[in-house]
Amino acid sequence: MRYELTDLRLFLAIAEAGSLSAGAAAVHLTASAASYRLKNLEFALGVPLFTRAARGMELTAAGTSVLKHVRGLFAGIEAMHGEIASFSKGLKGSVRIVANSSSLNGFIVPSLSRFLSAHPTINMVVEERPSTTILAAINDQEADIGILAGPVAATASDVTSRRFALDRLVIATPLDHPLLAHAAVPFATVLDRDFVCMDKASSNTVFLKEMAHQTGKGLSIRIHVQTFDAVLHMVAAGVGVALVPRSIASAALDAGRIGAVGLTDPWAHRELSLVTRAGDLSPLVSAVVDLLLDDPVVMASRLSKG
Known part of the structure; x- marks a missing residue:
């Protein structure tokens, strides 16, 4: 089974854009080159990854499964780069956060503004989502950190949950x-x-x-x-x-x-929970988790009786 990271990056771009041409443009390939690479990837995997329709490209069941693993692969590569960079140049890289509107506007934005000012080599991708969708975003590796309303059930074994704020x-x-x-x-x-x-x-x-x-x-x-x-x-x-x-x-x-x-x-x-994928976190993600949990306003809310 032979394919290159470029093929997987292209697959991810097409899946997120829902379009072959848009995905190709995102990874700086022509549409014809992208089509050729995608066909080779599907041949190597032995399954079709997309159904092609007039309205765009839709993932097959196999494609949906591959998407989860590809996101994990690139998250791992990014974590590796972050760890290596942290040894020589301090923290560097990008962290993806999804949060409900309450935590985003009430707690997270003030914390991140101070952090980013002090760390010019770090970027953030922050997206508002309903609390009910955030666990899935973490499990599907669409984000590194999630903050949602309510406690997280102990049965959610794929994530680690921490009490964030009240x-x-x-x-x-x-x-x-x-x-x-x-x-x-x-x-x-x-x-x-x-x-x-x-x-x-x-x-x-x-x-x-x-x-x-x-x-x-x-x-x-x-x-x-x-x-x-x-x-x-x-x-x-x-x-x-x-x-x-x-x-x-x-x-x-x-x-x-x-x-x-x-x-x-x-x-x-409301109790707000901070969730990450279970297991070891990269130094960069760990630093952002600590920043969010140790923010003075956040800590004071956890001590408040509401």
């Missing part, structure tokens, strides 16, 4: 809102209000809709915006209320721009 969801309101007469309310009683939300694909919005659906009530959304800063600005202006992590609302609360009401629902108190 946070709680609150209802952000304008300063003169009648809800501020209460310290905490059931979520179901807030659903007759107009909401300001993150964009439709945001994990925060997906979670909000799911919790509203569980109450059997509808959700009135006045506007979708792209950032939590924009959400809080709209709330302060009286556009509506918002479901946000207290870690994100704290600056606006301290500045007196908005109010906040707690929720009595158990799901509003």
